[in-house]
Amino acid sequence: MKKAIREKNIAHAIAAVFSVSLIFGTAGIQQPQPEAYAYSQAQGVPPAQKTTPSQVPPAPAFTCNPNSPTLQPGSTGTKVAELQRLLVQLGYGSLLGQGGIDGKFGTDTQNAVKKFQQDNRLPANGIVRPAIWSKICTLVTSVTSSQVPSPSSQPIQIPTQYQKILDKLQLLAYATAAERTTPPVKKFGSPYFDDAILLFSNELERQLKTTDLSRPLPPSPLRITVEALMLWVADTGKIWGTSDKTADYNSPAQCYATVKGEDSKCNIYVAEVIYGATGITQKAHPERVGGVETGRYFPYRAAEWADTSKFIPYFRLDNADPKMGDIWAAITEVNTFTRNLAHVGIYLGEYAGVKLYISARDNGNGVYGIGRVQHEDGIQIKELVDPGKKPPKGGVFREFDLAFAPPPPRPPPSSDIRGGCIGMKC
Numbered sequence: 001m002k003k004a005i006r007e008k009n010i011a012h013a014i015a016a017v018f019s020v021s022l023i024f025g026t027a028g029i030q031q032p033q034p035e036a037y038a039y040s041q042a043q044g045v046p047p048a049q050k051t052t053p054s055q056v057p058p059a060p061a062f063t064c065n066p067n068s069p070t071l072q073p074g075s076t077g078t079k080v081a082e083l084q085r086l087l088v089q090l091g092y093g094s095l096l097g098q099g100g101i102d103g104k105f106g107t108d109t110q111n112a113v114k115k116f117q118q119d120n121r122l123p124a125n126g127i128v129r130p131a132i133w134s135k136i137c138t139l140v141t142s143v144t145s146s147q148v149p150s151p152s153s154q155p156i157q158i159p160t161q162y163q164k165i166l167d168k169l170q171l172l173a174y175a176t177a178a179e180r181t182t183p184p185v186k187k188f189g190s191p192y193f194d195d196a197i198l199l200f201s202n203e204l205e206r207q208l209k210t211t212d213l214s215r216p217l218p219p220s221p222l223r224i225t226v227e228a229l230m231l232w233v234a235d236t237g238k239i240w241g242t243s244d245k246t247a248d249y250n251s252p253a254q255c256y257a258t259v260k261g262e263d264s265k266c267n268i269y270v271a272e273v274i275y276g277a278t279g280i281t282q283k284a285h286p287e288r289v290g291g292v293e294t295g296r297y298f299p300y301r302a303a304e305w306a307d308t309s310k311f312i313p314y315f316r317l318d319n320a321d322p323k324m325g326d327i328w329a330a331i332t333e334v335n336t337f338t339r340n341l342a343h344v345g346i347y348l349g350e351y352a353g354v355k356l357y358i359s360a361r362d363n364g365n366g367v368y369g370i371g372r373v374q375h376e377d378g379i380q381i382k383e384l385v386d387p388g389k390k391p392p393k394g395g396v397f398r399e400f401d402l403a404f405a406p407p408p409p410r411p412p413p414s415s416d417i418r419g420g421c422i423g424m425k426c
Contacts, residue, residue, distance in 0.1 A: 064137035071128040075105040083128060086136050087112050121170045122198065123177045130352050131198035138202060156209045165229045168373065169201040172381060175369035188366040189354070189383040196354035197381070203324070203349065204229075219278040221325025221400055227277040228346040228358050231269070232379045240265045241377020242362035251275070257287035257296040266344050269360035269379065270327060271299035273346060278400065280314060302342035305329030306396045313406040318399035324349040328357050328384065330395030347397060348381070355384035 064086060071083055081103040084096060093100075095115060097108035110126040117124040120135055128136075158166065176194040179186040190196070207222055217223040231240075238247055246261040249268060253275045259268045274280055283297040284304070304310045306329035308317060318326050329344035345359025358381045364370040367380050374380045384395075 064133075064140050066134040066137045067130065068128075068133045070130070071105055073105050073107070073110050073126065076103055078103060080105045080109070083136075084109060084112075086140055087116065089140055090116065090136070092116055123174060123194065125177075129195055130192075131195045131202070134199055134202050138206065158205070158208060159213055161230065162208055162213070162226065164233050165226070166201055166205055168233050169197055169204075169229075172369050172373045173197040173201070175372045179368055186368065188368065189385060190352075192352040192354055193368060193383055196351040196356055196383075199351035200324075200348055200356055203351070217277075219400070219402065221323065223277040224273060224325040224346060224400055225348065228273045228379075231273065231276075232358060232374075232381065235375060235379045237375030237378045240269060240360035240379050241375070243377050246377055253281050255281050255283060255297055257294065257298055264362065265360035267299055267301055270305070270344050270346065274327075274400075278314070282312075302329050302344035303331060305344045305398065306331050306342050308396055311406075312398060314400060314402060314404050315398035316401050316404040318397040322347055322350075322397040323399065326397040326399050328395050328397050347384070356381060357384045358382075 068079060068082075071080055081101050083105075084101040084103075087093065087096065087109075088101070092112040092115060095108060095112035099106060099108055113128055113132070114124045114126045116122075116136070117126075117132065120139075122132060122135065173194045176197065180191070180194070204225070208226075211217065211222065217226060238245060239249060240246070242262060242264055244262060246265075248261050249259040249265060250256075251268065251272055253272070256268065256271065259265060271282055274282070281297075282299040284300045285298040287294045287296045287298060300310075300312055305312065305327055308319075315327055322328070324347065326347040327344065328347040329342060331342050333341035343359065345357045348356040348358060350356070358379060360378065361367070361380050361382070362377055364374075364376040364380075366385075367374060367376075367382050370376050
């Protein structure tokens, strides 16, 4: 079992660790110092008995908790002993040394944690934070379920187009960790952005593995999320920004009008994601040239997505329970003389207390990985923060729902042979 787990991850791990080391260096990741989780015999909790790897007790009856507290060198207690047991279950018991499962987070435990992080393409800093607990619990659950043999059980293979997304998310987490610790240090928003990216990557991988990937994903919030990320993976920094170096954008949905290179692209980005994921086009505003309609259209604007009174077909308001794959929008500046400034994107969910979204942007303010993983003029994953002091604070969320269809069009008035109207007053 141990060998199988490690062989599953080693190929990706070697490539990811060495490529990231070349790009970002080997700087450690600074994190807030958690309090020590000590236990006391006076509280009736006995110290964990030392064991050697060859004397490992049977798997404990507890359930692995991905929301367990952060552990690091110097931590002690039953939670450390639990971590050590889980590491043994995953095949890292030989690295725990003579101390074995002793409830003390020393050098041997740190080395075991680092090896686990390397094998799973995670920042190898030896600190067990929420993202690490989540990965440990996911793998332990997989190991436990695989102990019951099944003739049809086969390792789930992620198709290449989805694996590229997961790989780039891992690189973004590495880039964030490096930028937060290596001069010139960058620190934006929450200190747990890299954790949030890893947790999001884990959740996306989990959803993909529970989906039939032998056929195209059906229209759904997951498909919307994947479509947004596939455009992110393919972004060259010369399409989705707003500058004289950005090309004009012509959508594969030929009903959409051309968006000039110097114009904001967040509206057409969201429309493109929706079209790619669902096949739905939004003919919200006809294009006019010289006062004459061209037969092509512009999609809904960000300010319309942010207007709770605006009906947008197939997307119902979801502010009570925002979730991955929602369309998010907010008024960023109220202007009484011209149109309000607004922004729109795809919500990726909340992880480690950090809300994530993705959209086309024209600057790198508050964005990690610029020049390494993401582009200053392009599609970016960023922390979603309140868009200023003016309402609506936090923005508006809308969930894809095919049942939320537009009302049927009114039939044209009919007339009888005498020319009189039927069904309406003349």
